[in-house]
Amino acid sequence: MAKIISDVVCPFCGTLCDDLEVKVSDDGKEILEVYNACVIGTEKFLHSQAKDRLTVPMKQDEEGNWNEVSVDDAVEYTAQMLCNAKKPLMYGWSSTNCEAQSKGHEIAELVGGVVDNTATVCHGTTLIAVQDVGVPSCTLGEVKNRADRIVFWGCNPAHAHPRHMSRYSIFPRGFFTGKGHKARKMVVVDPRSTDTAKMADLHMQIEQGRDYELLSALRVAIRGNPLPETVAGIPRETIQDVAETLKSGRFVVIFFGMGVTQSLSKNHNIDIAIALTRDLNDYTKAAIMPMRGHYNVTGSGQVLGWQFGYPFCVDLSRGFARYNPGDSTSNDLLRRGEVDAVFVLGSDPGAHFPISSVKKIAQLPSVCVEPHYTPTTAVCKLHMPVAFVGVEEGGCAYRMDNVPIETRKVVEPPEGMLSDEEFLERVLERVKEIKGVA
Numbered sequence: 001m002a003k004i005i006s007d008v009v010c011p012f013c014g015t016l017c018d019d020l021e022v023k024v025s026d027d028g029k030e031i032l033e034v035y036n037a038c039v040i041g042t043e044k045f046l047h048s049q050a051k052d053r054l055t056v057p058m059k060q061d062e063e064g065n066w067n068e069v070s071v072d073d074a075v076e077y078t079a080q081m082l083c084n085a086k087k088p089l090m091y092g093w094s095s096t097n098c099e100a101q102s103k104g105h106e107i108a109e110l111v112g113g114v115v116d117n118t119a120t121v122c123h124g125t126t127l128i129a130v131q132d133v134g135v136p137s138c139t140l141g142e143v144k145n146r147a148d149r150i151v152f153w154g155c156n157p158a159h160a161h162p163r164h165m166s167r168y169s170i171f172p173r174g175f176f177t178g179k180g181h182k183a184r185k186m187v188v189v190d191p192r193s194t195d196t197a198k199m200a201d202l203h204m205q206i207e208q209g210r211d212y213e214l215l216s217a218l219r220v221a222i223r224g225n226p227l228p229e230t231v232a233g234i235p236r237e238t239i240q241d242v243a244e245t246l247k248s249g250r251f252v253v254i255f256f257g258m259g260v261t262q263s264l265s266k267n268h269n270i271d272i273a274i275a276l277t278r279d280l281n282d283y284t285k286a287a288i289m290p291m292r293g294h295y296n297v298t299g300s301g302q303v304l305g306w307q308f309g310y311p312f313c314v315d316l317s318r319g320f321a322r323y324n325p326g327d328s329t330s331n332d333l334l335r336r337g338e339v340d341a342v343f344v345l346g347s348d349p350g351a352h353f354p355i356s357s358v359k360k361i362a363q364l365p366s367v368c369v370e371p372h373y374t375p376t377t378a379v380c381k382l383h384m385p386v387a388f389v390g391v392e393e394g395g396c397a398y399r400m401d402n403v404p405i406e407t408r409k410v411v412e413p414p415e416g417m418l419s420d421e422e423f424l425e426r427v428l429e430r431v432k433e434i435k436g437v438a
């Protein structure tokens with residue numbers, strides 16, 4: 001008889017919904033149904049059941065042909081590649097658990113590698129800004145129970161975090177927000193008319209790349225100072241209207257995404273968005289939060305922070321941790337040809353990096369640890385398949401508001417399939433043998 005597993009955590013986006021129910025077959029091997037998840041989260045669970053899933057490691061030969069190899073051979077190739085490289089890049093880490101991240105960092109320290117995560121191409125600028133000026137933030141639980149003014153700036157949760165609005169930010173009735181969305185005002189700042197923007201009480205259709213100016217104008221308007229007729233394509237009256245709407249709320253939250261972290265001014269946009277939040281606290285309660293994408297990119301920053309003091313692009317090649325975004329970040333290293341091997345786990349740079357960087361990866365000794373077939377597995381020399389974290393393996397992950405959540409295993413992985421952590425453990429043992437470390 002089929003059984004239902006409840007309180008399952010969705011391992012897809014940074015919302016980390018923890019109310020899923022999964023129906024599994026009697027023998028615990030097959031997922032039959034997924035309840036409560038959005039369409040993306042459901043697909044993540046069901047995709048693990050794909051019949052064409054890779055279950056054995058595959059290695060490319062000199063002619064570009066793919067051949068099956070044993071797990072022992074995959075461990076040996078990975079360990080030798082990392083030990084023989086002068087400066088290997090160990091990239092990804094955002095779609096795995098904190099336990100695997102920690103193990104990977106141990107290897108990086110031994111081989112003198114660079115550890116970088118997907119923040120390098122999304123919220124790295126946010127991390128820089130937070131280090132510069134600090135951040136007044138809160139948890140998503142506080143948002144649900146208290147927030148009545150919600151701003152989505154440069155993000156589109158209707159598509160990228162589909163249950164964010166229903167679980168936390170717009171629709172739920174919380175302790176002090178009993179009327180749900182009826183008592184909340186929603187402001188969207190986006191140059192495009194997205195599905196999120198179409199739901200907003202007020203959509204500021206800003207001119208592309210002029211976020212810094214509009215954020216400055218809002219700070220001016222909040223203080224009641226004069227403004228020019230338009231700023232960033234937005235009429236003065238609209239800016240003043242939004243400023244008054246925010247000031248009149250009991251709890252304002254500004255959520256922001258890559259539309260503002262990766263547009264002109266980058267980390268300075270976030271500096272000033274944080275300054276705007278600080279200003280609003282003179283009138284009401286206000287907080288700001290990045291919309292993190294991969295389900296455990298926040299955890300990767302946390303684990304790197306505990307272990308080395310920096311949240312991404314940590315260069316260990318000199319025997320101690322250095323951090324210099326723009327220099328020790330993956331694309332800069334690849335573009336300058338400064339790394340001589342690439343190890344990827346829990347990410348898909350083949351899909352998200354510039355083509356010049358992907359070409360570099362294709363030329364280097366490289367390993368991709370990944371349950372799916374991806375553009376990265378297609379260019380790496382070794383594809384090591386592993387169990388799906390959050391589906392076939394549990395472990396700790398951090399939600400976008402920095403709350404740690406324990407993910408659950410719901411089915412067994414295919415026979416003989418290692419988890420990320422188990423594979424890294426075996427590589428670590430072999431690296432220690434090669435390096436003669438006890």
Ligand code: SF4
Binds near residue numbers: 010011014163
């Ligand atoms: S919103 Fe994100 S975490 Fe929640 S079910 Fe959808 S993909 Fe999963």
